[in-house]
Amino acid sequence: MESASGADSGPKPGDRVRVERDEDTYEGVFLPSSTAESVVLKLDGGYNVAVSRANASVAVLEGGAYDVESAQDVSEGSASSEITFDADLPTVSLISTGGTIASTIDYRTGAVTARFDAEDVLRAVPDLAGRANYRGRVVANVLSENMTPAIWQELARAVYEEIEAGTDGIVVMHGTDTMQFSAAALAFCLSLPVPVVFTGSQRSADRPSSDNVINAVCAVEAAKAACAEALVCMHASESDDQCALHRGTRVRKNHTSRRDAFETVGRKPLGHVTYDDEGISVDFHREHAERGACDLKIAPELETDVELLKFTPGTDSALLDACAGKAGLVLEGTGLGHVHTDWIPRIAELVDSGTTIAMTSGCIDGRVCDRVYDTGRDLLDAGVIEAEDTLPGTAKVKLMWALANAEEPKALMGTSLAGECTTRSTPWA
Secondary structure, three states: OEEOOOOOOOOOOOOEEEEEEOOEEEEEEEEOOOOOOEEEEEEOOOOEEEEEOOOEEEEEEEOOOOOHHHOOOOOOOOOEEEOOOOOOOOEEEEEEOOOHHHEEEEOOOOEEEEOOOHHHHHHHOHHHOOOOEEEEEEOOOOOHHHOOHHHHHHHHHHHHHHHHOOOOEEEEEOOOOOHHHHHHHHHHHEEOOOOEEEEOOOOOOOOOOOOHHHHHHHHHHHHOOOEOOEEEEEEOOOOOOEEEEEEOOOEEEOOOOOOOOEEEOOOOOOEEEEEEOOEEEEEEOOOOOEOOOOOOEEOOOOOOOEEEEEOOOOOOHHHHHHHOOOOEEEEEEEOOOEOOHHHHHHHHHHHHOOOEEEEEEOOOOOOOOOOOOHHHHHHHHOOOEEOOOOOHHHHHHHHHHHHHHOOOHHHHOOOOOOOOOOOOOOOOO
16 A cells, blocks of 8 residues: 555554545545455545455555554553643543444444444544543443443442542443443442543444544543533434533433434433534533532442332233342332332332332333322332432432442432432423
8 A cells, every 4th residue: 555655654543545446536534444355434524434455545645643653552451551641631531331432343243343442442533632631441341231230330430540540531432222321320429520421322433424433522522621420422413513411310312223312301411512613612501510519439339139120001010029129129100100009019018028119200201299199199108219200220220329328228219419300390491
């Protein structure tokens, strides 16, 4: 392969290159590829293209802003690395847990597989260069369906250590399917003086129309901002112009594949990161925790013997028997927080035996109120706790944390600890 100047040197990730094959010409940013048979480019329009190297010529037009050689390689067995620092830039820690943003296509099976660490993401997203100093750290390398509470605890400790070491903000790269649970876990496990921003992608880096670049860049900018909370930063629309910043305890993935799959339930997002030809800006629209307003604290203990059970008409009450002896149970009931009346005696038995039971609603929005109908009043008499308007998944994570850390965990389920519930429901508050 020849460079534009004729020098015999191959392209490096981040270089701008021209690829000519047959009668087709492509120009874009050179990306890492899972196979030596293809050249992968990020085109100016945001889409990726893979071109077979057979009979193709590749010319390096200009060097990339991110110099791969300047990175200190992660040695075998090491969990962290550093990129060369610029004293004029803030420091952002990139923590990788795997997921689609850190994945490529496994050309053997045709499936997406988690195989990149934090530095690979830097190589794959040259637009991150010059925005911050980066520390890379790998906590896990799993697709998000394989995420566990034990990894949440490792992640919380890693975030704590990075903040203790002086980082100005943290970006957690995570699979989208369970991102909302991990963001909620960190919101409860940590008192944060700096932002912790979760981001991912719906489409892997080497697929056409990958959303990884915009999400990663916007997440880094959010990690430099003034909001010191656990946030989720993902596309605000199908276009590549803006990402929404969702509070980690109020966000839900509402679509399997759209770029704008994530929504803040019952409220507007906390803010947006706008990314266009005029530059990039971070704006917050709602009240939020300010950077530096609290001291760093960690309480990573979790009671993992907690289940989330969804009630629908016809659901077998025998499922409650499987919860016998559990430390905690979150029920996702109908409407204001109801289950079939036949369930109530068994629920009372579980409570009497020591299981803490909290009620949430299967409705997308709104709060539980078990004082309106007889069924609800009977549930309260049985010892069920109202979790207000906390999302069911968030309520499970919260109960896991409360049972392990609070002397009176029941009292916490109706109290907002990290913005997960409100004192009253107001449309679009």
